[in-house]
Amino acid sequence: MRTTATAPLTEIQLDRAFGALADPTRRAILARLSEGDAGVLDVARPFPMSQPAITKHLRVLEDAGLISRHRRARHRMCHLEPQRLKQLSDWVGSYREFWETSFERLDELLEELQVPGSLSPGAPAPASSRQQEPRHRQGSNRQPGKTGEGEGT
Amino acid sequence: MTTTNTETEITLPADEPVIEVRRFLNAPPELVWQVCTECEYLRRWFGPRRLEVSECAVDLRVGGTWRIVHRAPDGSEFVFYGEFFELDAPHRRVGTFVWEGAPEHQAVETLVLEAVEGGTMMTTTTRHDSLESRDMHVANGMEEGIIDSMERIAELVALV
Numbered sequence: 001m002r003t004t005a006t007a008p009l010t011e012i013q014l015d016r017a018f019g020a021l022a023d024p025t026r027r028a029i030l031a032r033l034s035e036g037d038a039g040v041l042d043v044a045r046p047f048p049m050s051q052p053a054i055t056k057h058l059r060v061l062e063d064a065g066l067i068s069r070h071r072r073a074r075h076r077m078c079h080l081e082p083q084r085l086k087q088l089s090d091w092v093g094s095y096r097e098f099w100e101t102s103f104e105r106l107d108e109l110l111e112e113l114q115v116p117g118s119l120s121p122g123a124p125a126p127a128s129s130r131q132q133e134p135r136h137r138q139g140s141n142r143q144p145g146k147t148g149e150g151e152g153t
Numbered sequence: 154m155t156t157t158n159t160e161t162e163i164t165l166p167a168d169e170p171v172i173e174v175r176r177f178l179n180a181p182p183e184l185v186w187q188v189c190t191e192c193e194y195l196r197r198w199f200g201p202r203r204l205e206v207s208e209c210a211v212d213l214r215v216g217g218t219w220r221i222v223h224r225a226p227d228g229s230e231f232v233f234y235g236e237f238f239e240l241d242a243p244h245r246r247v248g249t250f251v252w253e254g255a256p257e258h259q260a261v262e263t264l265v266l267e268a269v270e271g272g273t274m275m276t277t278t279t280r281h282d283s284l285e286s287r288d289m290h291v292a293n294g295m296e297e298g299i300i301d302s303m304e305r306i307a308e309l310v311a312l313v
Contacts, residue, residue: 010254015281095172098201100161103176105198107159109188110180 009087013065017088020064025049026057033067033080040076170281178273182266185273186243189264195221204231215240219248235262250279 044054162175188194192209208222220234232253239247250262
């Protein structure tokens with residue numbers, strides 16, 4: 001299943017990542033880390049909240065795969081993991097692509113089905129569409145149908 | 154004839170774990186219903202062209218189940234299935250939508266077909282059951298919204 005470098009995220013990973021991004025403090029932390037790695041104290045400085053509260057936010061981001069933490073000397077440093085953001089962005093894009101390509105195909109199918117006599121043999125007749133005049137084509141971006149009929153006007 | 158907008162509108166409401174997809178289709182609801190519920194037709198449009206619908210089974214009745222398998226050119230398969238809760242042909246279909254890769258997540262999908270001038274407005278609303286997320290983020294969960302997150306992702310991706 002996982003064939004590409006950006007493997008599809010599981011639902012749980014998506015939920016975690018979107019949940020993590022749904023908070024303004026956590027987004028601000030990510031924006032801060034996009035400038036470079038930072039220690040917890042540096043990360044916490046701009047926010048009017050306790051360090052444990054910030055630590056909790058960091059844990060949520062880490063669980064979501066959006067950041068990683070490592071030790072440098074005596075400090076715990078936070079590091080942005082851009083790959084997860086990329087995966088989320090790809091996910092949104094692929095969702096749109098899925099529907100847009102499906103709808104293009106659906107348009108073609110519906111058009112074909114509404115040309116009289118073009119239903120596949122044995123297919124149940126869509127009663128209502130049979131009774132109606134063939135639909136108008138939209139615009140000129142379509143291939144002509146299998147027959148010359150159904151052009152409306 | 155009015156020029157109708159066939160843009161796919163994808164909405165992510167700010168306050169619910171919901172994804173809504175809206176699209177105008179140039180056919181009456183009865184025909185759209187048929188192509189959305191019968192395998193013969195689903196095979197021909199559901200999903201990207203590069204993915205073949207290699208299996209399709211739809212038992213269209215309340216309590217009935219459906220199952221669709223998409224196969225990629227490399228042979229990998231994506232299996233989706235669900236159960237119908239509510240059927241009101243040709244206007245409304247409600248049921249579960251599950252990806253086999255994460256069966257613990259049962260999204261509820263509502264398909265609504267409205268007759269509009271010149272065709273049908275099709276709306277699918279997918280409500281995600283994000284228990285995992287809820288447990289994990291007792292304090293803030295998803296309620297602040299994913300649309301906002303989407304915008305932020307775009308900003309953040311641009312940053313990194």
